[in-house]
Amino acid sequence: MSSATAAASEIGERWGEVPQPESRPAAILKGGPRGLEIIVDGGAAVEAIAAALTRRLEEAPGFFRGNDVRVRVDGALPAGCLARLDEIATRFELTIVEVGPRKPASVTAHAGPVRQEVAEISAPVPQPALAAGTAPTAGVASVERTPPEVATEEAAPEGAPAAVLDAVPEPSEIAVIEVSSPMSDLPSAAVALMAAAPAPAPDVPASAPAPALALAPDVPAPAPEKTRMVVGPVRSGVILDHPGNLVVVGDVNPGAEVRAQGNIVILGRLRGIAHAGIGRENGFILALRLEPQQLRIGRVVARASEQEAQGNGTEIAHVTDKTIVVERYAGRLPPGLAAGI
């Protein structure tokens, strides 16, 4: 590890813009092309790894809930670490589906390019509770690792523009790729997995069989929250917040806000703000009369344009291609929404 650290500082000096972390973080969260990953520094102590991971998950606990996660280790997992990771995952309602090494590059340490691994999650709307600790508020698209995983002495992958450096939220996200060392103390099942499937290059299609190793089969799926029904009118200045679906029998007045992690149905006029799908990125808002100040689903926000004619009749708003779309509702949900209920 020490050579890696030395290499990191050398490269850092060359870049000039990279703030030097004093030590590598024991564990970080990363959103990659294949989903959420926990990157573990195998050289760190188990407790340090556990603490670092817990800290990052606590920054936005609801954000990650319900996700599958892959553990990627730099080096070897220390003894007992996997059990701790499992425990933490259960606590935050994550499911560890895979454990494996960091993508091995044939890059040798001293010349290894510094990869910026910016979280893939782009946030068009900053939401303090959800976005903490993850993506920068400017929507930055994920930086794909450049195809040559086998990049040699090329200094920086051209695909990592300097501008991305500014967008990196944590200096600790910068890591040096190095060849993984044999992992001897992992549970045999994980070792077998890695022996059988050497870590593929990133452009292998997702259908490549990577056996989903559920290391915590006893964790039950989180119980779906109940639907709450509230009698309106919801007056100006009132905020309703509910973890499940929310039904308002009556109006939501301007200046009022109704929020739900699930879907929102308003049996009246929606004139205030409705925010559905918090933490889930999908959901719908249905109202007998949709005349809102703003509509929000997940992290997408829309406001009625001044010129747009207000429709008559029941309407439903949902997200397609990161935009909010409003349609007449005649008794059927648009495709894809029923599954989320």
Next chain:
Amino acid sequence: MGRAIVITSGKGGVGKTTATANLGAALAQLGKSVVLVDADIGLRNLDVVMGLENRIVYHVVDVVQGKCSAQKALIKDRRMENLWLLPASQTDDKDAVSPEDMRKLVHELKLSHDFVLIDCPAGIEQGFKNAIAGADEAVVVATPEVSSIRDADRVVGLLAAHDLPARLVVNRISPHLVKRGDMLSQADVIEILALELLGAIPLDEQIVATTNKGVPAVLDGKSVAAKELVKIARKLAGLEVAETETGRGFFARLGRVFGLSPTPA
């Protein structure tokens, strides 16, 4: 035991003080014993609108601090038999009294009068909390303007949280402007606020004159606003309200359909 009614709005300048003065005077004209309480400490106006500002010796803060009895602080109206004013202090501010103080004071006044009308200050802070503390019911005054309705909606929510039943008075409505589309109609206001309507007071130049002179308009009783205020007072007192002013002709009825003529509530 009398009834304590707080006249509130959220928004400032929509006509609470004028309404309090006139409703009080109208109720007194109906033979009720009425006390008007000015809860707008620091910015008192009820005394001016009633024309009694030169007669103030003691005020609400004096009573709350025990310097004098409530009875001593009451100012009898110069025109009407059974109408009194408990003025606010102009030199203190709203932190000078607490909701509990107001509750006790209003309760004491209720024991010997039929109606205690509390003129609430604008806002939703300490002054508002003080004013609603002693009340049994609320009259929310709103003008047909978006900002006023928005604030009134907020206030209604707060009143509901305090379990205070509220009814609505729409003030300064102009059928002419409604027709032009420049003003929200009475129906628009009710649609958002969803309150029982006590009355809709028309925009009336005479109100300006009478408030400046310190003479409640209902004493003369001739202006359109005054007539509506008297109707509202009658409703508050639980009396029957005649439909005569609204007009029964065809055009009047047509006007009602379009929200132009005052609708009989």
